[in-house]
Amino acid sequence: MKYKDYYAVMGVPRNATEAEIKTAYRKLARKFHPDLNQDENAEKRFKEVGEAYQVLKDPEKRAAFDALGTGFKDGDEIRPRTQPGADYGSDYSGDYGSAADAQDAEDFFSDLFGTRARQSARSYTPEWPGEDLHARVAVSLEDVYNGAQRTLNLQMPVIDDQGRVTYQTRTLDVAIPKGILDGQRLRLAGQGGPGIGNAPRGDLFLEIALDTHKRYRVDGRDVTIDLPLAPWEAALGAEVVVPTPSGDVTVTVPAGSAAGRRLRLKGRGIPGNPPGDFYVMLGIVLPSADTEARKAAYAEMRKAFDFDPRAHFYG
Incomplete structure (x- = not known):
């Protein structure tokens, strides 16, 4: 029979962890699944990946495969075990009999591990973990301050009885946690795409x-x-009510404040550990000189102040 390097099929090193093998399988299964990939070789690659995963995910089967060593390359002929029907396990020794002792094999998997594995291969239904799905949720600053409940209607993939992927509207009630930030993601475990066989659903990331x-x-x-601020509020100081997302706050504007001055309200920003701060940026708004009386008032102000706003230009 022909040797197959299952590590090469999965694209992982021989010392790959179980988690790395599982991650590689999920990626390749999605890539080559016939429902999603119309390439003529996709189904063949999908089956190869499934076959490799069935061996490498099982510690005993993987140990038996590793016992072959690294002296083979893809396509090399190897001889099956003397007793193809014998159980395999941690005591696998790599002992091979003659070619005459070999029974007809369905594939490398059944040849290497014997009758029990061959029977398992016949009944094996490829498992394809559900795909992780992604969506965006728009929230207001008030939602971020206080938390919120949202009802989302999402177009989600489903697999019908013929194995075809279709889309249906799915309604989800989602809790928006207090203090979440723009760009952060919520993970809803098991709310993603459906799995094939007994594989679990993927996750939904919002x-x-x-x-x-x-x-x-x-x-x-x-x-x-x-x-x-009015000019006299900035010059003389004032108590001003300022709206914040968590409620109104009375702020003291110091006398002599200039436009661009920033007042800090510690801990009044977005909740968190620690919370952010809330800043009040001061600006000065001049009343309009739209009547004769107001023009006269500005003229009196000009006389009252010996003030040149451009004096520093010439220093």
Whole structure:
């Protein structure tokens, strides 16, 4: 019979861990599954990958395969065991009999491990773990501050009785946790694509997309608001009520504040461990000189102040 290097089939080194072998199988099974890959060689590769995985995922079978050593390459002739029907296990010694002792074999898997494996191969249904699915969920800044419940209608793949992939609308109730950030993902275990055979469903990953807010700017967990002030509030100081996503807060504007000054409210940003901060960016808004009385008021102000805003230009 012909030797098959199952490690080469799976694309993993001979010292690969069980987790690495499983990951490689999931990737290759998806790539070559006949329902998803119309290439004429896809089905053959899919079966080869399934055959290799059945051996390498089982510690006893893998040990028996490893006992062959590294002296073979793909396509080399090897002789089957003297007693093809004998059990295999950790006591496998690699003892081969003559070619005359060999029974007809269905494939390398059954030849190498004997009658029990051949019977298993006949009844083997390839297992293909469900695909992980991804979707985006738009949330408001208020949702991030307080947490929220969302009902999502998603187009999810299903496999019909003929093994064909179709899509159906699936409704999911999802809890948006308090303090989640833009770009973070929620993992819903077992809510992804269906598996084939007895393989489990994949997972559903929801990426959080924070809506742009008309009032606030977000940087990580920090939140900023622009606060307009009248000139006399900035000059004389004031107590101003400032809206935040967690409720209104009274802020003291120090006397003599200039436009661009930033006031910090520690721990009032997006919840977390630690929470972010909330910043109030001060701006000054001038009243319009749209009446004769207001123009006169500005003229009096010009007389009252010996002030040149461009004095530093000429220093």
